[in-house]
Every structure is written in C-alpha cells, then in structure tokens.
Amino acid sequence: LGIKGAPTCELVFKNAKAELIGTRRMGLIRYVMSLMNGARLGIMAQSVGLSDAAYREAYNYAIERRQFGKPIIEFPAVYEMIANIRAKTDASRTMLYETARFVDMYKTLEDISKERKLTPEERTEMKHYSRLADAFTPLGKGMTSEYANQNAYDAIQVHGGSGYMKDYKCERLYRDARITNIYEGTTQLQVVAAIRHVTTGTYLQQIREYEKEVVVPELEPLKRALSKMAQMYEKLVELVTTPKDEDYLDFHARRLVECAGHIIMGHLLLQDANRNPELFRRSAEVYIHYGQVEVIKNYNSVTKSRIEDMGYYKLMPEK
Ligand SMILES: Cc1cc2nc3c(=O)[nH]c(=O)nc-3n(C[C@H](O)[C@H](O)[C@H](O)COP(=O)(O)OP(=O)(O)OC[C@H]3O[C@@H](n4cnc5c(N)ncnc54)[C@H](O)[C@@H]3O)c2cc1C
Numbered sequence: 001l002g003i004k005g006a007p008t009c010e011l012v013f014k015n016a017k018a019e020l021i022g023t024r025r026m027g028l029i030r031y032v033m034s035l036m037n038g039a040r041l042g043i044m045a046q047s048v049g050l051s052d053a054a055y056r057e058a059y060n061y062a063i064e065r066r067q068f069g070k071p072i073i074e075f076p077a078v079y080e081m082i083a084n085i086r087a088k089t090d091a092s093r094t095m096l097y098e099t100a101r102f103v104d105m106y107k108t109l110e111d112i113s114k115e116r117k118l119t120p121e122e123r124t125e126m127k128h129y130s131r132l133a134d135a136f137t138p139l140g141k142g143m144t145s146e147y148a149n150q151n152a153y154d155a156i157q158v159h160g161g162s163g164y165m166k167d168y169k170c171e172r173l174y175r176d177a178r179i180t181n182i183y184e185g186t187t188q189l190q191v192v193a194a195i196r197h198v199t200t201g202t203y204l205q206q207i208r209e210y211e212k213e214v215v216v217p218e219l220e221p222l223k224r225a226l227s228k229m230a231q232m233y234e235k236l237v238e239l240v241t242t243p244k245d246e247d248y249l250d251f252h253a254r255r256l257v258e259c260a261g262h263i264i265m266g267h268l269l270l271q272d273a274n275r276n277p278e279l280f281r282r283s284a285e286v287y288i289h290y291g292q293v294e295v296i297k298n299y300n301s302v303t304k305s306r307i308e309d310m311g312y313y314k315l316m317p318e319k
Contacts, residue, residue, distance in 0.1 A: 002175030037133070039184045040141040041103060044096045047141075047148035050177045051089040054148070054155035057170045058082050061159050072158075081158055085151045087269075087286035092144040094268040095261075099136040105129035132206065135197035136264075142190035143261040145180035152177040188254070195253040199241055203260040204234060210267035215274045219281075222273075222288050226266050229295045233259045236302055248307050255298040262291030 022031055059082055062073035072078045106129035109122055118126065155170040156163035163170045181187045197203050207230050215223055236259060240252045266288045273284035 001178050003179055036184055037137050040137050043180050043184050044140050044144045047144040047180045048092045048096050050148040050173055051092055051151040054151040054173050055085045055089050058085055058155040058158040081154045083286050085154050087283040088147040088151055090283035091265040091269050091287045092147050094272055095140045095265050098268055099140045102129050102133040102136055106133055135202040138190035138193035139261050142187045148177040148180050191254045191257050194257045198256045207263055219274055222270050225288055225292055229263050229292055232295050232299045251310050252302055259295050259298050262294050266291045
C-alpha cells in the first residue's frame with residue numbers, strides 16, 4: 001500500500017552458517033523486546049509526523065476550498081473534523097515526548113551502571129522509569145498509530161473527491177499511515193503488552209501522579225473531567241478482573257487499555273495547556289471531551305454485556 005520509499009522483502013535463510021550471539025534463551029525476552037521497544041518509539045514518532053501532515057493538509061485545503069459561497073472550514077462538520085485531527089495530533093506528540101522521557105531516564109541510569117555501582121536510590125529510580133517505559137511504549141504506539149490512521153482518513157474526507165485522487169498529498173498519507181498500526185506489533189499485540197500494566201496498576205499509579213499537578217483555575221473543569229474518567233476506568237478494571245476469566249479479560253483488554261490511554265494523554269495535554277494555553281488549550285478541551293465520550297462508550301460496552309455474550313462473537317471453523 002504505502003511507504004514506497006522503503007523497499008520491503010522477506011528474507012529466508014536455509015542451511016546458513018550461524019553463530020550464537022548473546023545469551024541462550026534471552027533472544028525473545030531480552031534482545032527482541034529491547035529492539036522492538038526502541039522501534040515502537042520510532043513508529044510513534046512516525047505516527048506523529050503523519051498526523052501532523054494530515055492536519056496541515058486538511059487545514060490548508062479547508063481554508064482554500066469554497067462551497068456554497070464560503071470556505072468549507074466554516075462548516076461545523078468540517079471544522080470539527082479538523083479540530084479532532086489537531087487534538088489527536090497534539091495528544092500523540094505529548095505522549096511520544098513523555099514516553100521518550102521515561103526511556104531516556106532509565107537508559108541514562110543503565111549507562112551509568114556500566115561505569116560504576118548505582119546507589120540504592122538510583123537503582124530504585126532506574127526500576128521505576130524502566131517500568132514506566134515498558135508500560136508507555138505499547139500504549140503510546142497503539143494509540144498514536146491508530147490516530148495516524150484516523151487522521152489520515154479524516155484528511156481525505158476534508159478533501160472530498162479530490163482526496164481520493166493522487167493530486168493531493170493526503171492520498172499518500174492514508175496509504176503510508178496504514179502500516180503504523182501493523183508493524184513492530186499490531187495494535188492487538190500492543191494491547192497484549194499493555195494489559196498487564198492495567199491489571200497491575202502501573203497506569204493508575206501514574207494517573208494519580210498526574211492528578212497531583214496543579215493547574216490554573218480555568219483548566220480545573222478539565223482536571224475534574226479526567227478525574228471522573230479515572231473513576232470509571234478503575235471501576236471497569238475491577239469489573240473485568242473480578243471474574244478471573246482470562247478470555248473475558250482479553251475480550252475487553254483493548255477497551256481498558258484505550259481508557260488508560262485517553263486519561264493519560266488527556267493529563268499530558270492538560271499540563272501542556274497549563275504551560276502554554278495559547279498553543280494547547282484548544283486541543284486539551286477537544287481531546288478531553290473526545291476521550292471522555294470514548295471512556296463512557298467503553299464503560300457502557302462492558303457494563304451492558306454479560307460474560308456469556310462472548311459466545312456470540314466467537315467464530316470457529318465449521319466442522
Ligand atoms: C511494510 C512492512 C515492513 C516490515 N518490516 C519488517 C522488518 O523490518 N523486520 C521484521 O522483522 N518484520 C517486518 N515486518 C513484519 C511485521 O512486523 C509483521 O507483519 C507484523 O508484526 C504482524 O505480524 P504478522 O504479519 O505475522 O501478523 P499475524 O501475527 O499473523 O497477525 C494477524 C492478525 O492476528 C492478530 N493477532 C495475532 N496474534 C494475536 C494475539 N496474541 N492476540 C490478539 N490478536 C492477535 C493480529 O493483530 C492481526 O490482526 C514488516 C511488515 C511490513 C508489511
């Protein structure tokens with residue numbers, strides 16, 4: 001479909017001479033996971049770039065294109081789409097920076113540990129940031145790559161029929177975005193990695209840390225909205241984990257992970273808006289509203305279904 005600048009092919013090695021590198025049995029859990037986590041951060045950055053390009057293309061087209069005697073950006077149906085693209089882009093960027101910060105923190109301490117013995121406080125700090133990096137990487141990769149796809153889709157919609165043609169860049173963005181939620185692990189696999197941080201409480205602990213941040217009075221309503229979302233999330237985690245049924249947890253895992261994502265990204269945008277209202281207030285308002293609706297939707301999806309209903313979704317090969 002896309003990323004035509006990167007030639008891709010499958011390599012098959014047959015009877016090739018091989019030499020063991022590293023420690024036996026550490027291949028998947030240490031080396032591949034370490035490589036994948038680095039690459040996942042890269043895909044997050046790629047997703048932010050795609051989303052940002054989608055925003056610029058959609059915005060520039062909407063101020064130029066006129067229909068019914070006015071620029072299409074003046075129609076609520078159009079400016080809502082563009083505002084959502086912008087909000088999801090800003091939310092993706094702030095998530096990327098926060099994840100990169102956690103990775104930087106633990107990697108710096110890891111580097112220091114190669115030079116000298118860490119103090120007990122430093123060791124605790126390294127473990128703390130390593131855990132946060134481990135939790136935020138799949139969450140951020142999953143959320144930002146899905147947003148890159150949604151944003152590229154909406155950018156085409158803003159362009160109407162022209163967006164479907166090759167004349168405008170949004171057609172390429174749409175094709176290029178499609179790989180981001182597939183390679184370095186599909187979104188479903190990011191959920192598999194992230195769900196343990198839902199059940200062990202890593203996300204909730206970090207949300208509690210964000211809740212301690214003080215914001216200006218104008219932003220208090222947003223902070224309260226995030227706090228309500230966190231209450232719903234906590235309740236959802238309890239509802240889904242109480243039956244101790246692995247299939248049931250897997251069935252709702254994506255909903256739980258996404259709720260954590262909306263709340264965390266909402267908090268990060270809120271902090272951005274607190275530091276720089278001119279740049280981020282609008283996106284914080286739009287994103288937190290969007291996230292709130294999504295959390296309510298996920299909450300309803302869980303509370304309005306029964307464990308037995310999973311059977312209706314289970315499609316097995318016919319005998
Ligand atoms: C353009 C391109 C470039 C690539 N570059 C590289 C590269 O450089 N190096 C490299 O090693 N690989 C590369 N890949 C491979 C890529 O990483 C894989 O295609 C991707 O990780 C998905 O794996 P899969 O294709 O085996 O899909 P599958 O694992 O077969 O997945 C199929 C479907 O099943 C779902 N699924 C699978 N397992 C689970 C589970 N446990 N729980 C829930 N759902 C599940 C998936 O989400 C998906 O919907 C590239 C692929 C493409 C298309």
